Amino acid sequence: MSVKKFAVAVYDDEAVLFPAVKKVRSAGYKIHDVYTPFAVHGLDVALGEKESDLHVAGFIYGITGTATALGFMGWIFTTDWPQNFGGKPTFPLPAFIPIVFELTVLFAAVGMVLTFCYLNQIMPGVKKHIFHPRQTDDKFVMAIEVTDENAASTEAFLKSTGAEETKVEMAEADWWYGRFDQKEEYEIKQQLA
Amino acid sequence: MLNQEFKIPAKLKTTSLVLLVIGLITLGAGVATLLFSHEVVSQTRFWAVLLQNSIFFLLISLASVFILSATSLAQAGWIVSFRRIPEAIGSIVWVLGIIAGAIILTLIWTDNYHIYHWLEKGNIPHNSLNTLKNFFLSKPFFSIWTVVVIALWGWLGVKLRNLSVQQDSEPKGSTKTYWINFKYSAGFVFVFALTLASTIPWLWIMSIDSHWFSTMFSWYTFASSFVSGMSMIMLWILYTKRHGYLDIVSDEHIHDVGKFMFAFSIFWTYLWFSQFMLIWYANIPEETIYFKIRMHGPYKFFYWLNIILNFVCPILILMPRPNKRNYFVVVLVAVLIIFGHWIDFYQMIMPGTVGADWQMGWFEIGILCGFVGLVIWLVANKLTKAPMVPQNHPFLKETIIHIS
Amino acid sequence: MHLKYESVIREALVDGKKDYHQVTEDICAPIENKPTKLWKIGFFLSASLLLFGVFSVGWEVYWGTGVWNLNRTIGWGWDITNFVWWVGIGHAGTLISAILLLFRQGWRTGVNRAAEAMTIFAVMCAGQFPIWHMGRVWDAFFVLPYGNTRGPLWPNFVSPLLWDVFAISTYFTVSLLFWYSGLIPDFATIRDRAKTKFRKAAYGLASFGWAGSAKHWQRHEMLSLVLAGLSTPLVLSVHTIVSFDFATSVIPGWHTTIFPPYFVAGAVFSGFAMVQTLLVITRKVLKLEDYITIGHIEAMNKVIVLTGSIVGVAYLTELFIAYYSGVLWEQEAFRLRVMGPYWWAYWAMMTCNVVSPQLFWFKKLRRNIWFTFFMSIIVNIGMWFERFVIIMSLHRDYLPSSWSYYTPSWTEVGFYLGSFGLFFTCYFLFAKYFRLLPLRKSSLS
Structure with a gap:
């Protein structure tokens, strides 16, 4: 359980996503994760992921x-x-x-x-934070972990990479047991309190 | 680079001619031996080896025509990058067909019952149970069907190649020849089903063991020729690529051909196992005798060699992904597969002909060399006749950017 | 990475210009809207058939297998025919999802979910037949090799019938895993679109908490590829083993080496026909004509004509070799198939499986929906008769006093109808609550 602060960028198209990933990485940001509605060919390579064993x-x-x-x-x-x-x-x-x-x-x-x-880390009953409701539909979402200091600058940088929408939000970085019909902001607030 | 034409490297020319000459000398020596020795065994060996090699090389070249037709019908784009290679191999089918046909017809019309036992009077009794068999294994039917089939194969092999070359000079974007080619491919597959996938292996090979029968036999022969045909294409692709041709064939294409070699080796094993296991399990003496001589008799070595070369080696070597992209490994496996299926044909033909007196000596190897030289020489010459890449194929662009 | 180019020869796999979101909207619509009247009628009919099947099976369990019309000579009748038929139908699902994935056939995405689901349901139906044929079904677990108190008593691992137990259960498990692992991301989409609390919770559970991370997708791709690679030989092995049930015997007409590949080809043939039947209805009822296009239907018809011809070559091979063999018993078995008391079954098989699919050589007919629908039914009838013809080889024996004839009793027919009920009930539920089409890049290019 670790709630962290993320700068989130939502992209509309793979054609924008790929150059954005490249820019973000070469600017030295560490990408927390990229969420896509379907397997995007070559994204793992662009993110520098090792081949799966x-x-x-x-x-x-x-x-x-x-x-x-x-x-x-x-x-x-x-x-x-x-x-x-x-x-x-x-x-x-x-x-x-x-x-x-x-x-x-x-x-x-x-x-x-x-x-x-x-x-x-998936199984029935597991819940993960969904940054954007359409990340399983047609949007491509990139999340970068930020601190209070660099949040605004990171968001601005993401905006410049062609993101359709950007935001900074607190989110659970890991998985937890939970139900998708329950509000999670509530949980986060409770933990912060 | 796309309209590059193939020029035969001098080394290849020499090699093929040397091999061809070795083959011819061996053949001559074989004939000479026959003149001096009237032993039945050496005569039978002479003809059995010629039969094995001519049928084997005919069928693995024919596999190219089948691969072309099947991929045309499936509208496969990836194969277009190296389409000219199976086309070239397919268009020499008629030469190998004439050689094989001449050997087979000589055997039939000289009543060589040491090879085809049914030519001996009384081998298959004339009674009501054998009406069909006596017709099927009669000289007229056998000869007519052999000639017709070889003519059809040869013609369609040349036709598919000519259509493809014709397409090169068509205006850009025209799909007319493409669809004509599509129709001829369908025609070839139809012919193939009625010949190689059924009647021809029964006539040419299965009838050697004239009292034995297996419904699987033709499909088994098909699998054997298909996988070695694919390996032969692989060898040609890598050879020409090494000499600076076929730039557009990427590792992805090689990987795909490698997958075919891998998958069809498994398919061959599947058919081999099904045929063997069913006969072993039911244990009917008339059927098991076929495996008795091979598995426990004088052909024990070839029986296991067959399985090791055609199943164990390809599956173990080609399973890891990097190996299918390593040119050296792939060439090695392709050679193993082709040689393995040559052994497969050897153990199909020899036990019923030379029997316990098998030999693997200068004559077998010499004739093998001769056929290898002949195929290399013919295919290389064909390749020079047209650009190495089809110029106007509708799938050309797709094949160039082919990714996994 | 964006190098995706399609030749002019190829048809679009999705009709109409659509973006990703529109695709999701269209595909999720059947799940999110209230069921239509057609759906309700269909569901009610299938559920009634299922109930009748349950009644027939209940009757058989209560009175014993004696209520079936099997006799001493014909020990296998409709029961095993239906078993083999259903297993065969299941194969198309795996073929479409696995083999076409390996062959990179883009058009498969339009049909693969429905086909995979069909595999699961067909195998479920198939499994019923041997289980209830056991008679004392409460002892069914005896087939499993487990440590027991009766001394070291194990099942006979050399029996093809035991191979079936392993083959069918493995096939069911692997198909289920393959299908479900493909569905997880689809469930996630429905979950994130869901408006009601219940729907969100239910699809949340079903989606395993999938979020679509790039690393997870990479593993997902690898998993699909390897499962496809495993399923391909598996699907061959399953029908091969089913064919071993017959071919390992020494019964004339059964002991023939071509059975394994020919059964597999026949299975694919009937399976594609069944997928065709379902899709022609589904695309209409759920308004998915833009996704399951005529192009898809034509491609499937090509596979049908191919496999139909392979099966045809195998029939002729069998017949020819029987006469070529010079073995009296083989010849007689095949004479009886063609001209014996069950001649009608043989000719029904020949007409439906070999002759009529040849009409698909004509492009016009391949692209005609009504003709496709009609042919898909014909092919399935033909493939049922194929199994019936093979099994009815039993009706003659070496001893003329054992010669017999067999017609099913109402319980056997009821059982068969019930299996349709099971199949279609499952399918209707699936079409309503699961996403029929996955969202994939290739389905859009």
């Missing part, structure tokens, strides 16, 4: 699934309860392939989605 996690989960399926079925069929099914060998690898494959995919998919939720 989510797929590596997926690969590890997948291998775990393969090993689990092979190990479990192999143990049952060779050690725990060997049986003769249709004259097949006790370790009938070709007949194991379907289940091995399914479990590989299952482990990889479930593991990746859970990791995704964990990394993004």
Whole structure:
């Protein structure tokens, strides 16, 4: 829980957003985050974000699934309860392939989605501050953390980058448990009090 | 740079001619051996190797025509940047077709029943159960269908190329030839479905094991030829790029071709596994005999080599994204895939012909060299005949700014 | 980054000049407005069908599977036919969302949400059939490999029927994850537009608190790509495994190696037809003609003619190889399919699946809404018959005294109708409360 002060700029178009991001970064501001209604190709690069390693996690989960399926079925069929099914060998690898494959995919998919939720800190009941009601519709929103001293100058700078609308507001920088139908300004005030 | 024309580098010319000469010498030596030795095994080996190589190189070149047609029908923009390469490969199908056709027809009309066992009298009894089989595997039907199919393939391969070249001299923005090309592509896919995806592999390859049958066989052959065809295109793209052509082919294009090689290697494995597993599981002796000689018999080595080269290598090497963009790695995998599927065709044809007496010696390698040289020489010459990039294709601009 | 260029050959994917906000308005309108009369009628009808299905299944559970007309020779009837049919329909959703994503087909955005939802519902319907066929359904958990008190007793991992359990449940889970992870940002849009307290709270929960941060979008893209990469072989494997149910046996007409890819092609074929049926109705009822354009419908029809022809080649291959094989039993099985007591099913299949889709070679017909709608139904009938034809290979046996004929009882028909009820009830709820189309850059260019 950390309520901070942000200078917020709202952009109308990606074509304005990209040069703005570049200007803001080269002017030495540290961008808290940029919110977009859809994935904007190349924005992560423009923001200097590292490439995500989510797929590596997926690969590890997948291998775990393969090993689990092979190990479990192999143990049952060779050690725990060997049986003769249709004259097949006790370790009938070709007949194991379907289940091995399914479990590989299952482990990889479930593991990746859970990791995704964990990394993004999202789950049912989680609430985050929404700077602009249309940031999930058609507007592109950039937020920069400011202090009381540089708030006005940052806002003015953002205005100069072509923002359609700018403002300075107090907001929760992190996530918290909450409901979206409840007023959050109230919570913020309470915390400040 | 867009209207650059290909000039064959001297080294490539020499290499291809040297390989071609090696092939011809090998062929001559093979004929000489046949004159002095009347052993059945060496005769069978001679013809089986010619059959394997001619069919293999015909089918992987034909894959280019299919790739062209399929991407035209799907209106894929990205492929346009290197379209001239599959076009060039496709337009030599007729040469390889004549070679393969000549070899196959010679086998049929000289009653070479060591290759095609059904040519032997009584191999397939004439009774009511075999009415269709006796018609399908009869000399007249076999020959007519072979000739018709090769003619159709050759003609459509040349036609698609000519249409594309014709488009170069059209006024800017004209889409007339584009739509004609679209119709011919649809026609080719139709022909392809009735030939390569069904009848031709049954006739040319499956009938070697004249009592064995598998409904999957043709689709399996298709997957094999498709993935090696894609690899061959990849090799040509990278080769020409290295010599300063095809600037507009970016890493993104290479990556996409790499993905195709990766995905269709998996697809091939899927078909391979389905065919193998179903036969293994049902365990019907008439069917399992096909795998017995390959898996447990004298072809054990090739059986596993086939899986390692065509499944394990591509999937492990091409899975990480950077590897699909690394030219050296991609070239390595492409060569592995082409060689792997050459082995695949080897293990399709040899067990039913030379059987336990297989050899992998000077003759096999020499003939392989000859065909490689021939294909390089023919394709390189074709590439010089037109600009390396289609000048007027409606998707040209799209392909230049192709991003992932 | 803004290098997006479309050739003159291509059609616009969204008709009319629209900006992002207009797109959101149009797509959210069905969710935010009161349900229309058409929607209410449709929902009521489907819910009644579902109730009838529940009654039929209840009847079967109470009296046992004996109320179905299965007999000693024909041990599988409508039940498994419907199972395979529904699983097949589900495949188009994954194909559209995963394979077309990998192939970068821009037009998929117009149809993928509906198709993915359809996958989930179709798999739910499919799952019903084997579960209720168990008879003692309260023991259904026996199929799972769990430590139990009956000694080391495990399910038979070598049985294709057990592979089905793994395949279908994995497929359902992965499709659900893929679909839901795509929906999270859409729910966030609805949440932030919501006027009522309840709506804000409900969609707030459903959106997982998504705010649209750039880093999160980057991970989201990666997740979608990898899930698509996983789903593509998964979708192949699922229908492959369903085909193994038949092909691993030694029954003439069932044991044939082409089954796996041919089942997959057939699945895509019927699935696209079902998506087509739903979209033609949805775009009309929800007034989304500008987003689900004729261009989309034509592209889907092309896939239908392609997969229909693949299936056609497979039918002819099977028939040809049966005669080529020289095996008496194979030949007889196929003679009976074509000319036996179930000849009508075979010819219905051939007409609907192979012959009639060829009409889509004509551009005029591909772009005709009414003809498309009609054909989509025909294809689904044909694909149902395909499974029926395969399963009815059972009606002859090596022993003539076992020869038999099968017609379904009312409970079997009721069960099938009930599955339609389930499917459409879910779909109507989905179309009303979920965003049908995602907002994507590519859908605007």
